[in-house]
Amino acid sequence: MRNGLAVSVVDLVGLQPGEPAGRAIARSVGLAQHVEQWGYERYWLAEHHSIPGLACSATPFPIGHVAAATKTIRVGSRGVMLPNHAPLVVAEQFGTLEALYPGRIDLGLGRAPGGDQQTMRALRRDLKQSGDDFPALLDELRAYLGPERPGQVVRAIPGQGSNVPITLLGSSVFSAQLAGMQGLPFAFAAHFAPEHLYAAAKLYREEFRPSEVLRKPYFMVAVQVIVAETDAAARRLFTTPQQRFLRLIRNQPVELLPPVDSVELIWQDFERASGKEGILQTRVDASACASPNKGREPD
Secondary structure (H helix, E strand, O other): OEOOEOOOEEEOOEOOOOOOHHHHHHHHHHHHHHHHHOOOOEEEEOOOOOOOOEOOOOOHHHHHHHHHHOOOOEEEEEEEEHHHOOHHHHHHHHHHHHHHOOOOEEEEEEOOOOOOHHHHHHOOOOOOOOOOOHHHHHHHHHHHHOOOOOOOOOOOOOOOOOOOOEEEEEOOHHHHHHHHHHOOOEEEEOOOOHHHHHHHHHHHHHHOOOOOOOOOOOEEEEOOOOOOOOHHHHHHHHHHHHHHHHHHHOOOOOOOOOOOOOOOOOOOHHHHHHHHHHHHHOOOOHHHHOOOOOOOOOO
């Protein structure tokens, strides 16, 4: 809790050029240990697939690795893309994590694929899926994590009765409304959909119904933050996510590149126009923007 505001980290486990995934994950562990000392509330890891430059596809594994290296901070997913997985498997995975690290595991859930159509096919997702089945998948998952029901045949072991806390994630009003109706916490991805933030927050609060989980709304906002001792230093650090955005629109690996004095000489005119409109939508993990050591650039 920082000045009355709970502050957390969302990490995509960004890779530096030529870096093995193990080193990137180790850097995430180090960041988690630092923010735990600073009193941060949570350390969440995202699920993305087939994106060169990110090492966060198998979310439960780095979650367990980070939880094992920390003591008090809550560790979880932002998020597990539920339509990519059987709810029973998700319940078993996070039920196991909860058994290993009781009271410290969060389960953030999204309905996006976390990749392109070819990746969706490789994940065995039905390409005709629109996300309309997400509420049914959520109900099934909550049944596996909740108390065992009379006559229940299939159970998540471990997982059944663990009541791993669930948070719905979203960048539109769909999940905001669903989270409100279910009485669940909601986290909005304002780091790449800032234009929908206020509408989603308003709808979530309007639709909220008290539940056994929450008596009143619990709303989280994911934003990109650059921290430095001076504005000039912050602007220079900002060139790392700017370069990532540039590589994204060029369909290149979104690796973490060292800051540069200016991106003006790097991008073309049409890319500059796209960047000025879309840079706030760049998906950047915390380790790309700030180092545990002040002023330190990526190695």
